[in-house]
Amino acid sequence: MDKKDWQQYSLVFKELLGLDYSPVALSCVRRASAADTPEKKSRICRLILDAGKGQAGVINKDNNACFGASWHLGFHRIKDPKINEMIKKFVVEGEKLFCSYPALDNLMSQMGDVPDNSASSFSLSPLEEAKIEPQLVIFIVNAEAACRILTLVTFLDGKMPKIQIGGPTCRMSVIYPLVSCEVNISFYDYTARKMCGVEKDKLLVSLPYNMIPRIAEVIDKCSAGRAKVEFPQEFRDFLKERLSAKK
Numbered sequence: 001m002d003k004k005d006w007q008q009y010s011l012v013f014k015e016l017l018g019l020d021y022s023p024v025a026l027s028c029v030r031r032a033s034a035a036d037t038p039e040k041k042s043r044i045c046r047l048i049l050d051a052g053k054g055q056a057g058v059i060n061k062d063n064n065a066c067f068g069a070s071w072h073l074g075f076h077r078i079k080d081p082k083i084n085e086m087i088k089k090f091v092v093e094g095e096k097l098f099c100s101y102p103a104l105d106n107l108m109s110q111m112g113d114v115p116d117n118s119a120s121s122f123s124l125s126p127l128e129e130a131k132i133e134p135q136l137v138i139f140i141v142n143a144e145a146a147c148r149i150l151t152l153v154t155f156l157d158g159k160m161p162k163i164q165i166g167g168p169t170c171r172m173s174v175i176y177p178l179v180s181c182e183v184n185i186s187f188y189d190y191t192a193r194k195m196c197g198v199e200k201d202k203l204l205v206s207l208p209y210n211m212i213p214r215i216a217e218v219i220d221k222c223s224a225g226r227a228k229v230e231f232p233q234e235f236r237d238f239l240k241e242r243l244s245a246k247k
Contacts, residue, residue, distance in 0.1 A: 006134060009212050010127035016219060016226070017145040021052030021202075022126035025134035025209075028178065031060060031121050041065035044073065045169045045192040047124050048204070052140045056125035061118055072171040074117035095191055111167055114175055122174070136178055137212055139205040146185065146205050151224035152215045153183055153207070168192075169204070177206040 010023050038058055043066045047057040061075035068087075070076045078084050091097055091104055098104040127137060139149060153161060161183040164176055173186040186204040188196070207215075219225030231239075 003128075004130070004133070005213065006130055006137075006209065007128045009216050012216060012219070013139070014128075017139075017141065017148060019139070019141065019145065021049070021140035022054065022128060024048055024051040024138040024140070025125050025127040025130035026136040026138060026174065027123050027132060027134050028117060028120050029123060031119055038063050043192075043195070044069055044122060044124075044174065045188065046196050048138055048169075048173070049140065049196055049198070051124040051126055052138075054126055054129075056123070056129065058121050058123050060121040066170075068168060069170045072114060072168050072175060073122065074114040074120075074175070076118065077116075097190065107166060110164070111171060112176065112179060114171070115179065134209045136174065137207050137209055138173060139207070140202055141205055142201045143203070146203060148224040149205050149207070149215075150183070150185075152218065152222055153211065155218055155222040155224065156211075156214055173204045173206045177208060181208045181210075183207050183211070 006025065010025075013019065013023055041063050042057060042059050043064075044059050045066075047059055050057055059073075061070065064070050064073070064075055071078055071087075078087070088101055088104055092099075092101055098107070125131075127134065139145070141149070150161065162180070163183070163185050164172060165185055165187065166172075167176075167189070169186050169188050169192045172184055176182070177184045184206045186206070187193075188198050188202075188204065192198070221227050223229050
């Protein structure tokens with residue numbers, strides 16, 4: 001059977017960028033029944049890495065193992081003020097990720113709302129094995145590959161992506177790009193990096209899938225892809241004149 005377009009794109013980007021991990025296909029879909037839920041508890045920060053290494057996974061409110069992700073992914077709403085205060089105390093005094101409660105509140109005020117995903121599942125797989133067209137593609141990359149991806153993105157229309165960093169991995173690499181349809185970068189929040197053993201040079205670049213075909217079309221036209229940098233004759237003449245004048 002012929003490969004789907006997105007499966008072909010995975011192979012193109014793996015070769016182009018020399019990726020250690022496959023691009024990860026992610027979709028948020030409505031659950032048909034509880035039978036769709038794997039028994040093994042999972043964390044989406046770990047599933048992203050697993051999918052990049054070839055292992056597909058599914059996560060929803062029933063098999064999610066991370067309390068923070070249950071809120072950040074929209075599986076549960078925190079309505080009890082006591083629970084909310086307990087979480088804040090853990091983040092500030094336990095994880096020690098913020099110097100104060102106002103600092104934590106400032107970060108939270110900058111993050112958008114999360115959809116109700118209590119009846120949904122997030123499916124993840126290597127892009128080359130995805131059975132359906134994904135909503136999001138997550139690249140697990142080093143800084144150079146991230147630079148090339150972002151250059152290819154801005155090559156299309158010159159619009160600077162509205163990057164938001166600093167929040168939880170699940171919120172910034174999954175929910176924000178899904179809801180906003182924006183490209184985003186996540187360095188993995190530091191707790192997730194330690195828990196998942198993320199390699200020191202790796203970060204996440206998330207792209208709405210509808211950008212991928214457009215980027216694939218311009219790879220041979222952009223120097224961040226395969227195009228060679230060229231110096232037009234008038235620019236060479238200009239540089240030559242500048243150098244001669246300095247002498």
